[in-house]
Amino acid sequence: MTVGCFVGFVVDIDKAALAFLSLSVAMFFLIAIKNFKFSTKTKVGLIYGHLILLFFPFVLFTTDFACGAMCMSCQNNTIALVSYSLPTALVLGTIAGFAVIPAFYTFSSRRHTRNKEIMAFVRKYSSLLNIRMPKIYIVDKAKPIAFSFKSFRSAIFVSVGMLDILSKKEIQAVLLHELTHIKQKSSVLKFSSFLMNVLSPLSLLARFHHDTSREENDADEFAIRVQRTSKYVNSAKRKISKVQG
Amino acid sequence: MVKVDCIRFNEKSVAVLSPLENDVLRILWKKDSGMRVRDIYQILKKKRKVALTSVAVILDRLHEKKIVVRKIEFGLGGEHYIYCSSCSKSDFEHTVVEKTVNRLIDKFGPVAVTYFNERFSKRGKK
Numbered sequence: 572m573t574v575g576c577f578v579g580f581v582v583d584i585d586k587a588a589l590a591f592l593s594l595s596v597a598m599f600f601l602i603a604i605k606n607f608k609f610s611t612k613t614k615v616g617l618i619y620g621h622l623i624l625l626f627f628p629f630v631l632f633t634t635d636f637a638c639g640a641m642c643m644s645c646q647n648n649t650i651a652l653v654s655y656s657l658p659t660a661l662v663l664g665t666i667a668g669f670a671v672i673p674a675f676y677t678f679s680s681r682r683h684t685r686n687k688e689i690m691a692f693v694r695k696y697s698s699l700l701n702i703r704m705p706k707i708y709i710v711d712k713a714k715p716i717a718f719s720f721k722s723f724r725s726a727i728f729v730s731v732g733m734l735d736i737l738s739k740k741e742i743q744a745v746l747l748h749e750l751t752h753i754k755q756k757s758s759v760l761k762f763s764s765f766l767m768n769v770l771s772p773l774s775l776l777a778r779f780h781h782d783t784s785r786e787e788n789d790a791d792e793f794a795i796r797v798q799r800t801s802k803y804v805n806s807a808k809r810k811i812s813k814v815q816g
Numbered sequence: 817m818v819k820v821d822c823i824r825f826n827e828k829s830v831a832v833l834s835p836l837e838n839d840v841l842r843i844l845w846k847k848d849s850g851m852r853v854r855d856i857y858q859i860l861k862k863k864r865k866v867a868l869t870s871v872a873v874i875l876d877r878l879h880e881k882k883i884v885v886r887k888i889e890f891g892l893g894g895e896h897y898i899y900c901s902s903c904s905k906s907d908f909e910h911t912v913v914e915k916t917v918n919r920l921i922d923k924f925g926p927v928a929v930t931y932f933n934e935r936f937s938k939r940g941k942k
Contacts, residue, residue: 682888685890713879713886731895732872735854735896736853736869736872739893814872
């Protein structure tokens with residue numbers, strides 16, 4: 572039955588053309604991200620556009636199948652079919668990226684830092700960078716890790732292992748680094764690129780790989796500028812790489 | 817249950833832990849209330865050349881082996897781990913001997929049992 576439906580879907584010129592157009596534009600978005608320099612916002616927009624357009628033919632097919640199974644008129648009406656499919660594809664593409672994963676991390680490490688010095692430091696430099704003060708979460712891990720999310724509410728996650736081995740100035744260097752990432756919205760871009768690499772077979776075809784080294788350098792440079800020395804950034808990096816092996 | 821995966825037999829000694837693991841554990845056995853990574857490092861660096869990061873790695877490894885337990889505490893400098901040994905020195909040694917003997921019996925069966933019988937009866941006569 573499914574095979575019959577698929578054949579019927581492909582033979583219908585309107586639906587097949589829509590699916591082909593959708594995949595072509597998805598491929599065009601991917602090539603544009605790879606070859607042109609865009610702002611982070613535009614890049615993220617193009618990535619989600621790519622994912623939505625990639626999901627669209629599959630959602631179109633399943634909606635067509637459901638319309639047929641329920642003897643609804645939408646099976647023969649392409650405009651109705653698109654109006655049902657597009658929102659579903661849109662929801663699938665965006666919810667996964669912006670809501671689920673950051674919410675999962677926030678929920679799994681519910682411990683906020685009680686360190687007033689760290690909070691005051693982050694508050695001071697958040698206002699300097701003109702960003703809303705992120706929440707600071709403590710992750711129960713001995714491996715030294717720190718990362719940040721820019722979602723509905725931005726957050727910085729620091730492991731206990733990191734606080735154990737770094738000095739006060741080195742921790743401040745890490746926090747400045749993460750604050751810059753929040754300012755750059757690089758977590759959204761990083762995560763979106765990862766999502767695309769995982770979900771989109773076209774990204775493999777185009778050998779898409781998002782280079783994060785520029786953002787990392789910018790984040791380091793901000794920390795060095797504030798601390799007026801590269802000593803703490805370098806020693807923090809050295810310690811982290813030593814523990815991570 | 818403490819995980820003891822590897823027992824090394826040298827000419828002079830029997831080692832279950834690496835030298836650094838051994839030193840860290842000796843320090844923890846002396847203190848019941850638990851210690852921070854930095855406290856252990858401060859004691860250890862007087863005896864041998866060691867980095868703070870190495871002590872942190874060793875403690876995490878001992879935690880994975882369930883030889884030490886840890887909890888997050890808030891103190892000077894923010895949140896940090898407090899490490900305690902999960903068992904006393906004699907309990908740890910008991911576990912090592914128990915596991916070693918059990919493995920020998922599992923592997924060699926009657927041969928190992930006969931050997932232990934002979935060995936204990938010789939000891940009894942002495």
